Amino acid sequence: MFRPLVKLALSIPLTLLLPLIAGNATASTDPQSAGLFSDAGYRVDRYRSPTPGQATGAVTVDTKAMEELIKDEPALVIIDVINLEFRHNRFLQTEPHHSLPSAHWLPNTGQGELNKDWHDYLINNVRQLTDNDQDQPVAVLCKSDCWLSWNAVKRLSESGFKTLYWYKDGVDSWQNAGLPTQPADPIQPEFTAQHQNNN
Numbered sequence: 001m002f003r004p005l006v007k008l009a010l011s012i013p014l015t016l017l018l019p020l021i022a023g024n025a026t027a028s029t030d031p032q033s034a035g036l037f038s039d040a041g042y043r044v045d046r047y048r049s050p051t052p053g054q055a056t057g058a059v060t061v062d063t064k065a066m067e068e069l070i071k072d073e074p075a076l077v078i079i080d081v082i083n084l085e086f087r088h089n090r091f092l093q094t095e096p097h098h099s100l101p102s103a104h105w106l107p108n109t110g111q112g113e114l115n116k117d118w119h120d121y122l123i124n125n126v127r128q129l130t131d132n133d134q135d136q137p138v139a140v141l142c143k144s145d146c147w148l149s150w151n152a153v154k155r156l157s158e159s160g161f162k163t164l165y166w167y168k169d170g171v172d173s174w175q176n177a178g179l180p181t182q183p184a185d186p187i188q189p190e191f192t193a194q195h196q197n198n199n
Helices: 004-011 014-025 063-072 116-129 147-158 170-176
Strands: 058-061 077-080 097-099 138-141 164-167 182-184
Touching: 058 063, 063 138, 063 164, 063 170, 077 097, 077 116, 097 170, 116 147, 138 147, 147 164
Parallel strands: 058 164, 077 138, 138 164
Antiparallel strands: 097 182
């Protein structure tokens, strides 16, 4: 079984890890970050900008580690949280979205502020995909330098999921490495018209 935490700890000097951990812990209190984070610590603006080295409750994996994780963890559930416009009870997809093989696309769930419907859409789908086993490994991604996946990992961690991986490099790095992708279809939520404000 693949143990990225052990591999990362052995391969990365502690002097390099400490700034990453410290950077994550102080992200929401940095004066330059004022207005970018909610009171709960979620990123709420400028989603495509440099991200910290760690996400709450997760092991950060790069493209090589993600490739190994997919190979070594057959029970891995991959969640893609890239946004997609949602109107009139359906997603408006105008072009194909390519993601990692076997990824499940849960759009709009990485936003910093979610109403209850979108929050439940994320948590309930991940519970279903893991057969309600909060120890089952789950990897979350969007694009490189994208806070949407960072937010989603934090949200899953706070909801009790214990074996989380943050693929910080994202699907664009996966594609740039020449690795295979496949078209992904968003999982359709069951919302009523008055709860469609997260686009």
